[in-house]
Amino acid sequence: MTVLGIESSCDETAAAVVRGRPGAGGEILAEALLSQTAEHAPYGGVVPEIAARQHVRHIDHLVMEAMERAGVGYEALDAVAATAGPGLIGGVIVGLMTGKGIAAATGKPLVAVNHLEGHALSPRIAGNAPFPYLLLLVSGGHCQLLAVEGVGRYRRLGTTIDDAAGEAFDKTAKLLGLGYPGGPAVERAAREGDPAAIPLPRPLLDRPGCDLSFSGLKTAVRRARETHPDAPVADIAAGFQAAVVDVLVEKSRRAMAAFRALTGQAGRAGFVVAGGVAANGALREGLTALAAREGFDFVAPPLRLCTDNAAMIAWAGIERLALGLTDPLTVTPRARWPLDTDAPPAPGAGVKA
Template sequence: MLILGIETSCDETAAAVVRADAPKGGRVVSEAILSQLDEHRPYGGVVPEIAARSHLDHIDALVAQAMEQAGIGFADLDALAVTAGPGLIGGVIVGVMTAKAIAAVHRKPLVAVNHLEGHALTPRLSDDVPFPYLLLLVSGGHCQILAVEDVGRYRRLGTTIDDAAGEAFDKVAKMLGLGYPGGPALQKAAERGDPRRFDLPRPMKGRPGCDFSFSGLKTSVRQTVEKMPPGPLSEQDKADLAAGFQAALVDSVRDRVKKAIILFKELYPHGTALVTAGGVAANVPLRASLKALAAQADLDFVAPPLKWCTDNAAMIAWAGAEHLRRGAVSSLDFKPRPRWPLDPDAPKSTGAGAVKA
């Protein structure tokens, strides 16, 4: 089963071909990805209109590159899969219209994929993780803990009540003048810093439930910067603040996930794995903390390779394959969606005390 995947939900334009019936390690036949970092760096963040125009300029070439690397033509494909949301709607539309055109011209089935589900199912692409498993989905726009019961079946145990962890990384990095993208820049600066120098809060730590909050932590960093002596921050000041922020965020996430593990084991006694996915899952201290937590709970810890933590098309192709195996195909009149929750029955926020653990 050969599937072409297309991803354009944010600031990476990507195409990939996946062989769904291949053994682990041989499933991704080809990948082509173009990052827009240089286009957005002057603005310190992703500008939606610039992103959409860049997707439009490059998507055809990236699809051609992925197909050429795979050594196949469109006639050889069994299906296409495309991110249909959630994301920046201009970019999503570019990918969806490209995929629809190819599917229509070559009479191929098409699967509309939830971008978050692409991340959620990536551990099955990389590691054959069996259902059910506990997932920490943590990225620039999302921060959730989910029980992954099956393809298309997700139960949200916790979510952020304000900002996503990746957004917090980016904004704190911008405050400290560390550059863009913020996550990698802040982690690098933190390696030189003392995390104990500044007393920063651990939002939600110790509270009931599995929800997150990062807004207060960002505010605390800003207030700390404002209290510093006048003039530019020294490189050591930046490093110490970066280290303190990163340590506080990791501690907060660890506390929330620890509570989620208790709840997960009660609900799913046969679950065997703690999984993390999304761009922030590339953070080394966070991975180390989660790995130790999983070991204490007698769970396997699975984190996809770093290249599949950030946005990519291989995960979209794989999610499409998972749906195709179950006979699910989209009609060509489906609409791109700027919002698309994995658990449609979950409330907007579970609230600090709504999910007891």
């Protein structure tokens, strides 16, 4: 199957054409992506209105560019897949309406993709993540541990009760004057610092379960900056990164035990890490070692597929299309869209579902 994917849920405008089939993997025929980093850098974070305007300005020519690079006509597509949520609603509307327009004009089926499912299924492009597997989805807006039993079948084992890890990286970078985007900036600074120089807390490690919290860690960084004004920024960055890694490794360890109990998987199983923060080298190192100790196979998408991209949306479209799952042109965009719709509300205010 050949599917055009469109992604516009945050600050990346992207289109991609992917060909493949579930279980056998896929080939990315072409990608076109425009980052908005320069537009948002002066504000230290994503400004929703600016993001939506940039999506409107660039999405049409990015779709055309992807199709031209792929060397296929619209008649060769089996479907059009577009992110329908969750995300910044202005951007989601732009991408979904573009996908609807192409589907209507070409008579091709529309697949409205959950952005989180795009991340969850992205390692399967390489054909190396058989169901079921444990997923750590860690990005700017989301931080969850889920048992992935199949397409559309997710069981949430833990979630952030306040901020996502990626948001904490961005806010910490802003507090330390490291610039935007925060994740790479903090990681670069941390390489030169001593993670033990300024002790920082590990939120919720003393509480049973797999839920996470990063709001208090951000506050601790701010206080460290105020109480240690002469401390090297690199030391605070290193301490923050080490705290995040420690929390995610321990919560993942607990989730591995819960996953085995839930699925009955006694032998080796897949441990998939996806989302923008999955590109962090220290985190990958810690989680790779954890997987080896606990008898899991560590699986992560290539670094370029960790951040928001349209190839994962096209692939999710292929996975859903293979099961006959398409959507009417009346489908609506959603700012929030949990993968596990049966999970109870997270015990915290303002959490991203």
